[in-house]
Amino acid sequence: MAIIDIQLPKLEVLSQKETVTFKPKGSWVAKTSFEAEPLCTDLLQKNLPKRLVFDLSDLDQYDTAGVWLLQRTIHDLEFKGHHIELQNESAAFQTLSSRLSPYKPSFEKVHRPHSFFEERLVEIGKISLELVFLTLDLIIFLGQVAVGLFLTCLHPKRLRIVSVFYHVEKMGVNALPIISLLALSLGLVLAYQGEEQLRRFGAEIYTINLVSISMTREIGVLITAILVAGRTGSSITAQIGIMKINQEVDALNTLGLNPMDVLILPRIIALVLIMPLLTFAADVAGLIGGGIMVVFSLDVTPQLYIHRISESVTLGGFWIGILKAPLFGALIGLVSCFEGMRVKGTAESIGICTTRSVVESIFLVTIADALLSIFFSKIGI
Amino acid sequence: MTNQIPIISIRNLVTELGGNIIHEHLDLDIYQGEIFGIVGGSGAGKSVLMNTILGLITPKEGEITVLKTKIGSLEKITKLHIQSHWGVLFQGGALFSSLTVGENIQVPMKDMEKMPDELAREMAFIKLKMVGLKEDDFFKYPAELSGGMVKRAALARALAIDPEILFLDEPTAGLDPIAAAAFDELILTLRDSLNLTVVMVTHDLDSISRLCDRIAVLVDKKAIVGTLKSLLNNQHPWIRAYFHGVRGETALAGFRE
Numbered sequence: 231m232a233i234i235d236i237q238l239p240k241l242e243v244l245s246q247k248e249t250v251t252f253k254p255k256g257s258w259v260a261k262t263s264f265e266a267e268p269l270c271t272d273l274l275q276k277n278l279p280k281r282l283v284f285d286l287s288d289l290d291q292y293d294t295a296g297v298w299l300l301q302r303t304i305h306d307l308e309f310k311g312h313h314i315e316l317q318n319e320s321a322a323f324q325t326l327s328s329r330l331s332p333y334k335p336s337f338e339k340v341h342r343p344h345s346f347f348e349e350r351l352v353e354i355g356k357i358s359l360e361l362v363f364l365t366l367d368l369i370i371f372l373g374q375v376a377v378g379l380f381l382t383c384l385h386p387k388r389l390r391i392v393s394v395f396y397h398v399e400k401m402g403v404n405a406l407p408i409i410s411l412l413a414l415s416l417g418l419v420l421a422y423q424g425e426e427q428l429r430r431f432g433a434e435i436y437t438i439n440l441v442s443i444s445m446t447r448e449i450g451v452l453i454t455a456i457l458v459a460g461r462t463g464s465s466i467t468a469q470i471g472i473m474k475i476n477q478e479v480d481a482l483n484t485l486g487l488n489p490m491d492v493l494i495l496p497r498i499i500a501l502v503l504i505m506p507l508l509t510f511a512a513d514v515a516g517l518i519g520g521g522i523m524v525v526f527s528l529d530v531t532p533q534l535y536i537h538r539i540s541e542s543v544t545l546g547g548f549w550i551g552i553l554k555a556p557l558f559g560a561l562i563g564l565v566s567c568f569e570g571m572r573v574k575g576t577a578e579s580i581g582i583c584t585t586r587s588v589v590e591s592i593f594l595v596t597i598a599d600a601l602l603s604i605f606f607s608k609i610g611i
Numbered sequence: 612m613t614n615q616i617p618i619i620s621i622r623n624l625v626t627e628l629g630g631n632i633i634h635e636h637l638d639l640d641i642y643q644g645e646i647f648g649i650v651g652g653s654g655a656g657k658s659v660l661m662n663t664i665l666g667l668i669t670p671k672e673g674e675i676t677v678l679k680t681k682i683g684s685l686e687k688i689t690k691l692h693i694q695s696h697w698g699v700l701f702q703g704g705a706l707f708s709s710l711t712v713g714e715n716i717q718v719p720m721k722d723m724e725k726m727p728d729e730l731a732r733e734m735a736f737i738k739l740k741m742v743g744l745k746e747d748d749f750f751k752y753p754a755e756l757s758g759g760m761v762k763r764a765a766l767a768r769a770l771a772i773d774p775e776i777l778f779l780d781e782p783t784a785g786l787d788p789i790a791a792a793a794f795d796e797l798i799l800t801l802r803d804s805l806n807l808t809v810v811m812v813t814h815d816l817d818s819i820s821r822l823c824d825r826i827a828v829l830v831d832k833k834a835i836v837g838t839l840k841s842l843l844n845n846q847h848p849w850i851r852a853y854f855h856g857v858r859g860e861t862a863l864a865g866f867r868e
Contacts, residue, residue: 260734260772261695263726293773293805294741295726295734302733326804330737575754576708 237290239266241273249281255288258296266296270303280313287318297326371568375498378490393496394503401462402504406511409457413512416453417445417519425527434528438535439542441520447547450513452599454505455558459591463566466497467587470570471580479571489571498563505559506552513551546611554602561598562591617676618643618776618808619664624673626656626663633659635832637673643775646802646809646822651829652849657812658702660829661778664810665699678775695723697776698769702784704761706753712739712764713749719771738767743793758785766794770801777801779811783818795821816854816862828853839863 237256244251252273258266284304292300304314319327344352382389424440470493473479482489521535530538569587573579619641626633633656641647651657662668664675666682675682680693698719706715716735720726726734739749742763753761762785769777777798783791795818801807813819819826819839826842827834830849837845843854843863853859 260720260724260726263724263730267727267730294737294770295730295773298734298737299730322804322806325800329741329800329804576752578709 236261238262239269239296241269242288248279249283250278251283251285253285253288254300255290257291258289258299259291259293260295263295263299266299270299273303274306274310278307278312280311281315282307282312283315283317285317286320286323289320289323292323292326294326294330297323298330301327301330367572368568371571372564374490375494375564378488378495382491382495388491389499390492390496393492394500397497397500398504401458401500402508405458405461405504405508408461409454409508409512410515412457413445413450413453413515414519416449417441417516417521418523420444420449420516421520421523422527425523435530435538437528438520438524438530438538441524442517442539442543443547445516445520446513446543446551448551448599448603450516451505451509451551451554451558452595454509454512454555455562455595455599456592458501458505458508458559459562459566459595460588462501463562463591464584464588466563466566467570467573467584468580470494470567471573471583474571474573475575475580494563494567494571497567498560501559501563502556503559505555509552509555513548550602550606550611554599557598557602558595561594565591565594616643617641618678619810620676621664622674622676624663624675625671626659626668627671628659628668632832634663634670634829637832637834639827639834639836641808641810643808644802644806645824646798646811648819648823648826649810649812649829649834650814650819650826650853655829656832657829658780660834661780661810661812665697665778695719695772696774697778698771698774699778700762700765700769700780700782702780704753704765706761706765706768708753711750711752712744712756712767715753715764716767716771719768724772734771735767738770739764741770741797742767743790743797759787759790762786763790763794773805774807776808776810779809779813781813782811783813783815788817791815791818794818798822816859820863 236259239258239262240255242253242255244253256262284300304316308314421437421441425434425437428434428436428440470479473493479489479493482492517539521532524530524535525532566587569583569590573583617640619639621637621639624634624637624639637660649657649660659668663670664677664682678693678696682693706712707718710718713732713735716738717731720731720734721728736746736749739746744760744763744767748756748760748764753764756764762782766779766782769779779798782798783794786794798809799822802809809822811818811823823839825836825838827836828842828845828847828850830847835842835845835847835850842850845851854863
């Protein structure tokens with residue numbers, strides 16, 4: 231269903247003795263520029279006499295793209311030394327073409343390609359500078375957080391309690407179902423796989439030790455941290471990033487409100503508060519998951535399962551798991567807030583910063599966990 | 612210049628947003644080649660009306676026909692087809708923030724019209740200068756531009772493929788008076804040389820008196836349409852307040868004489 235009929239652009243050539251007349255026909259518009267451009271470039275390749283005439287009487291339809299194509303061709307032909315005469319141009323064509331002529335692009339500015347090595351050199355320089363600034367930014371940010379925390383300790387009223395509890399609900403309470411479900415299924419898997427291997431030694435009863443110790447000491451807190459980094463860390467980064475783009479952060483500054491107090495500290499504190507609680511929930515769910523597996527496949531009563539757990543899990547092991555949680559929470563909060571504040575201007579940068587926030591949080595959490603594991607085993611807990 | 616084929620016609624339009632009725636049985640005809648202004652108080656539904664015509668909001672009832680094509684029940688191909696006939700300047704510019712200004716202008720040329728690369732680049736340059744931006748701005752990202760420059764760059768993108776209908780949402784807001792006047796001239800030239808139909812939502816009384824052939828005032832969920840002259844004699848309280856307020860009297864003083 232054509233709304234306005236568009237014909238193929240054509241260029242009729244009428245040769246006379248001394249002159250050649252060109253008659254553009256059909257639609258010379260943006261939509262047909264794909265067909266029209268070759269007609270013009272062909273013209274420049276041909277051997278033509280000195281005098282050329284462009285007869286525009288049959289030009290049905292044109293827009294700026296078409297007019298520019300003709301104008302460019304005429305300009306190029308004149309540059310080659312031809313003498314061009316325009317015939318039968320309509321008034322509308324004239325106004326349009328007179329509007330275009332002062333706008334002739336200066337091409338030398340369009341592209342100034344660098345050599346391969348120059349470009350690599352520029353890239354390396356950019357990356358190193360970026361790293362320097364990143365380090366500086368990070369130091370400044372950590373300093374600001376430390377100062378903010380210190381001031382909050384001095385004047386506890388500065389802390390936005392309502393905001394903290396709002397985030398505790400959003401990040402903690404609302405995350406309970408998904409974290410419990412995940413930990414439960416992990417407990418199931420662990421028990422199932424552990425039992426299969428241990429059965430070979432006839433030691434399948436130790437499945438209970440395997441599940442309970444690894445769940446409480448390592449897996450519970452790790453899975454919680456990874457989930458919180460993915461679920462909460464990303465949303466913090468995106469939220470602060472959008473607020474930066476919308477100048478909401480600037481608005482806070484001008485209102486005498488420190489973004490550190492209003493945005494960042496409540497989120498970090500909320501994360502530190504909820505992480506141990508979520509970890510505990512994950513531990514319990516994981517033990518239940520393991521228990522389901524054990525009770526059904528090992529012929530162990532639930533009472534015996536609970537009894538074995540209380541024998542195998544030491545208080546120290548349990549607390550190691552729980553106490554790592556606030557540290558991981560702080561790491562996630564710091565990384566995601568820092569990345570959020572680094573968002574600059576574009577939609578793309580929100581995507582980049584959010585990805586970085588999640589990847590860096592999980593990376594840091596895993597490294598910290600590994601270091602702590604070594605540390606605790608060295609001091610013998 | 613204004614002939615009697617409606618290029619956009621709206622019949623019995625009812626739009627509802629979040630439980631509020633914005634338009635109630637609104638009728639409107641816009642003819643080819645005219646510059647049509649839409650005015651109204653804040654929240655009167657000017658932008659909603661424009662977005663409904665563009666198919667971004669689905670109306671509750673009613674029928675919108677653009678270029679003899681019904682909006683709303685469009686299949687993908689017809690939608691693409693009609694979209695290549697209009698250009699839109701959004702209020703905030705809506706430039707793609709991850710592309711440079713030059714690339715932004717080339718998006719409709721390359722992706723909708725398959726224009727050859729070099730020609731597209733030249734055309735982008737031409738459009739850029741047409742709207743009064745500098746050559747250096749071609750390589751800048753939208754985040755590096757001032758508010759007025761964003762507007763011009765967005766206009767350049769809206770004009771990229773010489774659409775038949777140009778939708779402008781508050782085009783002169785945020786421009787300095789000189790730039791706004793130049794913008795008005797640009798629209799007039801484009802209309803005269805390309806037979807463009809322009810639909811503009813605006814508050815700028817200077818633009819209205821300089822440009823608009825006809826005006827729709829959105830009051831009481833309906834549109835009151837007329838030329839500036841006839842609207843000046845309209846007795847509706849909001850219209851009187853709009854055109855005969857302090858600002859209206861100053862801006863339209865020249866027109867009345």
